[in-house]
Amino acid sequence: MADLTTKTIAQLRDGMRAKEFSAAEVFDQYFTRAENSRALNAFVRFNVELAWDQVKASDERIAKGEARPLEGIPMGIKDLFCTEGLETNAASRILYGFRPPYESTVSQNLLDDGAVFMGKLNLDEFAMGSSNETSAHGPAINPWRREGEETKLTPGGSSGGSAAAVAARLCAGATATDTGGSIRQPAALTATVGLKPTYGRCSRWGIVAFASSLDQAGPIAKDVRDSAILLNSMAGYDPKDSTSIDRPVPDYEQAIAGGVKGMKIGIPKEYRLDGMSQEISDLWTKSAKLLEEQGAEIVEVSLPLTKYALPVYYIVAPAEASSNLARYDGVKYGVRVEDDNIHEMYKKTRGEGFGAEVKRRLMIGTYVLSAGYYDAYYLRAQRVRKKIAMEMAAAFEQVDLLLTPSSPSAAFGLGEKSADPIEMYLNDVFTVTANLAGVPGISIPGGLDAQGLPLGLQLIAPAFGEETMIRGAAALEEAIGFNAQPTEWWR
Amino acid sequence: MTEQRNLLRGETGDWEVVIGLEVHAQVTSNTKLFSGSSAAYGAGPNENVSLVDAAMPGMLPVINQFCVEQAIKTGLGLNAKIHLWSRFDRKNYFYPDLPQGYQISQYKDPIVGEGEIEVELDAERTIKVGIERLHLEQDAGKSIHDLAPKESYVDLNRSGVALMEIVSKPEMRSAEEASAYFGKLRTIVRYLGTCDGNMDQGSMRADVNVSVCRAGNYAKFVETGDFSHLGTRTETKNVNSIRFVRQVVDYEARRQIQVLEAGGTIDQETRLFDVKTGETRTMRSKEDAHDYRYFPDPDLLPLEFSQEFVDRIAASLPELPDAKKHRFVEEYGLSSYDAAVLVADKDKATYFEGVASGRDGKLASSWVTTELFGMLNKEGLEITESPISAEQLGGLIDLISDETISGKIAKQVFELMLDEDKGKAPKDIVEARGLKQVTDTGALEAAADKIIAANPEQVAKVKDKPKALGWFVGQVMKETGGKANPQAVNAILKKKLGVE
Amino acid sequence: MSLDESTVKKVANLARIAIADEEVPHLMNELNGILGWIEQLQEVDIEGVEAMTSSVEVALPMRDDVLADGPTGGGQPQAVTKNAPKSDDHFFVVPKVVE
Numbered sequence A: 001m002a003d004l005t006t007k008t009i010a011q012l013r014d015g016m017r018a019k020e021f022s023a024a025e026v027f028d029q030y031f032t033r034a035e036n037s038r039a040l041n042a043f044v045r046f047n048v049e050l051a052w053d054q055v056k057a058s059d060e061r062i063a064k065g066e067a068r069p070l071e072g073i074p075m076g077i078k079d080l081f082c083t084e085g086l087e088t089n090a091a092s093r094i095l096y097g098f099r100p101p102y103e104s105t106v107s108q109n110l111l112d113d114g115a116v117f118m119g120k121l122n123l124d125e126f127a128m129g130s131s132n133e134t135s136a137h138g139p140a141i142n143p144w145r146r147e148g149e150e151t152k153l154t155p156g157g158s159s160g161g162s163a164a165a166v167a168a169r170l171c172a173g174a175t176a177t178d179t180g181g182s183i184r185q186p187a188a189l190t191a192t193v194g195l196k197p198t199y200g201r202c203s204r205w206g207i208v209a210f211a212s213s214l215d216q217a218g219p220i221a222k223d224v225r226d227s228a229i230l231l232n233s234m235a236g237y238d239p240k241d242s243t244s245i246d247r248p249v250p251d252y253e254q255a256i257a258g259g260v261k262g263m264k265i266g267i268p269k270e271y272r273l274d275g276m277s278q279e280i281s282d283l284w285t286k287s288a289k290l291l292e293e294q295g296a297e298i299v300e301v302s303l304p305l306t307k308y309a310l311p312v313y314y315i316v317a318p319a320e321a322s323s324n325l326a327r328y329d330g331v332k333y334g335v336r337v338e339d340d341n342i343h344e345m346y347k348k349t350r351g352e353g354f355g356a357e358v359k360r361r362l363m364i365g366t367y368v369l370s371a372g373y374y375d376a377y378y379l380r381a382q383r384v385r386k387k388i389a390m391e392m393a394a395a396f397e398q399v400d401l402l403l404t405p406s407s408p409s410a411a412f413g414l415g416e417k418s419a420d421p422i423e424m425y426l427n428d429v430f431t432v433t434a435n436l437a438g439v440p441g442i443s444i445p446g447g448l449d450a451q452g453l454p455l456g457l458q459l460i461a462p463a464f465g466e467e468t469m470i471r472g473a474a475a476l477e478e479a480i481g482f483n484a485q486p487t488e489w490w491r
Numbered sequence B: 001m002t003e004q005r006n007l008l009r010g011e012t013g014d015w016e017v018v019i020g021l022e023v024h025a026q027v028t029s030n031t032k033l034f035s036g037s038s039a040a041y042g043a044g045p046n047e048n049v050s051l052v053d054a055a056m057p058g059m060l061p062v063i064n065q066f067c068v069e070q071a072i073k074t075g076l077g078l079n080a081k082i083h084l085w086s087r088f089d090r091k092n093y094f095y096p097d098l099p100q101g102y103q104i105s106q107y108k109d110p111i112v113g114e115g116e117i118e119v120e121l122d123a124e125r126t127i128k129v130g131i132e133r134l135h136l137e138q139d140a141g142k143s144i145h146d147l148a149p150k151e152s153y154v155d156l157n158r159s160g161v162a163l164m165e166i167v168s169k170p171e172m173r174s175a176e177e178a179s180a181y182f183g184k185l186r187t188i189v190r191y192l193g194t195c196d197g198n199m200d201q202g203s204m205r206a207d208v209n210v211s212v213c214r215a216g217n218y219a220k221f222v223e224t225g226d227f228s229h230l231g232t233r234t235e236t237k238n239v240n241s242i243r244f245v246r247q248v249v250d251y252e253a254r255r256q257i258q259v260l261e262a263g264g265t266i267d268q269e270t271r272l273f274d275v276k277t278g279e280t281r282t283m284r285s286k287e288d289a290h291d292y293r294y295f296p297d298p299d300l301l302p303l304e305f306s307q308e309f310v311d312r313i314a315a316s317l318p319e320l321p322d323a324k325k326h327r328f329v330e331e332y333g334l335s336s337y338d339a340a341v342l343v344a345d346k347d348k349a350t351y352f353e354g355v356a357s358g359r360d361g362k363l364a365s366s367w368v369t370t371e372l373f374g375m376l377n378k379e380g381l382e383i384t385e386s387p388i389s390a391e392q393l394g395g396l397i398d399l400i401s402d403e404t405i406s407g408k409i410a411k412q413v414f415e416l417m418l419d420e421d422k423g424k425a426p427k428d429i430v431e432a433r434g435l436k437q438v439t440d441t442g443a444l445e446a447a448a449d450k451i452i453a454a455n456p457e458q459v460a461k462v463k464d465k466p467k468a469l470g471w472f473v474g475q476v477m478k479e480t481g482g483k484a485n486p487q488a489v490n491a492i493l494k495k496k497l498g499v500e
Numbered sequence C: 001m002s003l004d005e006s007t008v009k010k011v012a013n014l015a016r017i018a019i020a021d022e023e024v025p026h027l028m029n030e031l032n033g034i035l036g037w038i039e040q041l042q043e044v045d046i047e048g049v050e051a052m053t054s055s056v057e058v059a060l061p062m063r064d065d066v067l068a069d070g071p072t073g074g075g076q077p078q079a080v081t082k083n084a085p086k087s088d089d090h091f092f093v094v095p096k097v098v099e
């Protein structure tokens, strides 16, 4: 039998319906491959028993001609999404053993559409990180390597497990979340497609919260069409999430065909950072050309406040996190470190349960909200955030989409950037603005650098401009024609 | 001006006490403020707890519209400004009864702003107390400390229940004023139906802020708005009766004066009231209790509604106690204080109105407050449990007014309605038992003649002492089984005995 | 603005995170590095700009006051307490709280 793991979700869907192969065969191939790829540390937990029941049910439905949109599609779920009865610990020791008695809305939407969950995917602890190195399970490993080297590289973060798993074909698609770039940066580093929707497009209900005003779920997939198919299922209004938007979900897969003819695409000049590598700069220029050749008009736009986006983010996100993570206190779930004094119990539990990066951010967040500093840090950051969002909105008066690189560098070696938190934070320099403004962004593979590592390109759209964004991404994807695969060193 | 009654005498001179109340009133909703679990009292441990209330990872709050409406209603009842735009903030601190690690409350932008209410102290004195604000917030859970020697047991049933926190201005100047204010708030929310006012179940409780300052300093504060003229305040938490509020103020004022006069200082601290001893004591150490790191809750959006939304609620408001009080004075000729006593309880006011409507208001008030309330008190019954309906009592008053029976017979009929003739109309009772007043002059004259003939010595006495006429009236009444019209008897006797 | 060691300890206490004394200097340096970098926000002119707390510009949706089934409703003390490190008879159990 052919290697079904090379197929996209669209191909698997169509193939199963045409009875070319069964859901069981698809699952078996993916699962075998995933089990043999433990070296990538992408899956932290498999869902074998439950999954097989689902697979059988899928084949029965397909046989009866009752297949749902994602019937029998094997998916990986970032371990930030609560899955009913299946341990969810957000890659944090403090949540070890937590089995949610509920299913997140987004994962439930996928289940309702027939998707099969293979297991839970690695991530940075509580989604705080850009390299997967803050995971309590150790980092997921990027299937891509520098040519002729064996150095282990990061798949990016925080959705590093999702990106690594899709890139290595361990699952057909994966859920991910993006607070400052956590879908798009790992997608860029692994040559996958990562789509962060408009804030409020996907429900946050049942997703372990990091920074509530920024967190947004989205897919990581093999190509743009698959990301659109997954978004169709994940998106939707949820009355259980007060920040969810009541707005119909269009058919995103349909949007692919449109092309970019007549579209205005902006190139934000301030994104050309000092010290940007020539390769990234060239890739950016080349891709703009490709879009132009397809009939788009390329316009230079100015977003001078961009440089303040990361510092704003590193106040707002830790502030919200410091409050969101207060519930991990050793009382209701997870792990407790005992002490006779309740407040000592809290401190020990949290001191031992959280990793270094989480603690650092909780400290920053606590500090910027504390008496005497609130105005200077938190309030100021929220006002700068407003200015950034206004600037972004003004840019979208001129253009339909923005084109930028997805990340400032290709995948880097584990441990290479972990000494300096700020250097690590700079990974999100191109992605974080979309989170602050609440607008959608997508990263697609742009090409390989001189060392053979993938580089990503990002398109950003105005709020609820997902269809336009998908249209642009599909056109660019086709023009680039990227089809490289990592060599399978890990099996 | 500082009135004499507000001064407290110390060893070193006179002091004044200043009191502000933060009252937590539980909204009478079916479900919690941000989740769909029951807000009912008295369920088993963690029975009324949703996964939202238990702060499970990824759970999110969704606001209960009914609670918002009740807050608006209460704000209108406090004559306060309703804010069409408000917001929820998180108040962050760690405590086992606070599962989220923060309380969702309203800090900077509350749903209700400033207002003012009238508070009656006694027959002569009514004061006005300013309301600073009213905001919506979540209640906390409960820790039980006596189920195990070294552990506390946590029940989150109350966690997330909707509270309205009503903050007064620091305008109360005595224990009496503070407790009367608390009682008046209870009356208002019960009228509105926004809180059941059940203090035993914790539906209403007050945080009592007390400070003392030297005589004359309060006036300076009022003049300048500068809090430095006032002393440092203590906050005694969760005081759940009107009487306890009075005790807390008395105790705290005395304690603070003693400390200050001994050269000590008052800590701005949280204290607990001990019901058994009537004293307050320092609560948990508060090293960081005052750095709550409030910030807007990012899981919620601003709470916005239109003026029409408020107007619709305003149109549905019942008559409020002050309006009712003023109307009772006008319509039924009651004194302001009697009216205040009647309106203090909505059910009592409704009952009274059922009796008084279309009748002599004063007579109705006297029957309701004296006979009926006296009887209910004795029997330990609520007005809603009264064995005599307003309609029955009204019928009885009709019989008095049209002179069918005397006041004395009326009391007899009242007793019968409680017992043998329960549920019967007074008119029927009077008819059946032949209690009708005798106004037939012939019969009364015959009775008078009989008494006069039988008592010559009394007849002689009454010539010098006209007051002895009363004795004859009594005898005639007795003779007629109490059914005689006393006025008629009086007139006949006067004529027959030649008394002016 | 930069943190001294006592502020670091104070903040750790507020956040209820135990940190060993020997960790404090290193943590202080890291935090000061981040805060120093954030300091550039002081350059931005925010005169007349309101704070942005959400990118969503609609009013808060409200729900009806009716009992819910499932995770957002009650009547499931078992589910509520089953993940607790320590519980008894559907109560959460914690070290004694002294008020």
Ligand SMILES: [Mg+2]
Residues within 6 Å of the ligand: B022, B207, B235
């Ligand atoms: Mg208080």
Ligand SMILES: [Zn+2]
Residues within 6 Å of the ligand: B024, B137, B165
């Ligand atoms: Zn309160």
